[in-house]
Amino acid sequence: VDDAPEPRRLEGDEQQVWLGLTGVLIRLPAVLDAQLQRDAGISHFEYQVLAGLSMADDRTLRMSDLATFAEGSLARLSQVVGRLEKRGWIRRTPDPDDGRYTLAILTAEGWDKVVATAPGHVEAVRQHVFDPLTKAQQRQLGDITRRIVGAVDPHGPCAEKLR
Amino acid sequence: VDDAPEPRRLEGDEQQVWLGLTGVLIRLPAVLDAQLQRDAGISHFEYQVLAGLSMADDRTLRMSDLATFAEGSLARLSQVVGRLEKRGWIRRTPDPDDGRYTLAILTAEGWDKVVATAPGHVEAVRQHVFDPLTKAQQRQLGDITRRIVGAVDPHGPCAEKLR
């Protein structure tokens, strides 16, 4: 009807790659969240919070460090930890060394929850990510994600974690 | 699905790959959403809805087909299209051939919005996804994402209806 120019689009082969990537971006988090929700009654973000504490010294982290690890905002973490605290898996206490910080500490029940939940989650990750790929593709995926993360967030803490 | 007799652990190099992938899963959608919100005042999902209509015959799609294309639930689409309709970019009308369907139609203003928004979005995708990769890696990424999507969703786009 009107003579407006066509919107600029990706090239044909790029379009295919982009379609596949958006598929992963949407479906993979959905399926992992579904597995955790069904088998453990927690979200993927909640799992990352519990798992992060389970790997820390004394099973303890400052809220801000935990937020960085779980890749979420401090406000979000504060609300989520509030819920996990009600469920008895985490407790909070001010840092004795510096009262501005809040320490999040994994309880014994929280530790048990992680131990019970981790195998199923690891299995889901393997099933949906690693099993369908060849060894070479797994290596390629590591390279590719490292580059993309580098381009998205050149100075962020994740680039450091990936070396 | 049955219980795995022995839970497998992620190997060291797999852990690195998984860390990189989770980084992409969280950061890439965030940066693309931020670009669209800042430059065009719409979310990535809203963009996909408008872009999907802009590529369709007569700039028209049934709601259910549009939901499949944009990889979202019908309920979500219905709410989003309601908002886009208020903004004047889409109008809805019952399908004359079958009254159960609702046709979503891109208005002239909606077309203009896509034309104005697409270049910046395509540029962001290039910058964060394609530019940091070699040609070979772009091809590899296409293969890899195709396999992962296949493992996540073996039965096509109707798997969303599962639970």
Next chain:
DNA sequence: AAAGATTGAGCGTTCAATCTTC
């Protein structure tokens, strides 16, 4: 009865404002 679509309630995330401690 079945399929497409919409609606409202419930819930989690985001954002800005606030509070505390240094």
Next chain:
DNA sequence: GAAGATTGAACGCTCAATCTTT
């Protein structure tokens, strides 16, 4: 004043129930 953390309101998504058309 600055940084860490929390809170409440606004907004969007999810889920189940409902409505319409076939």
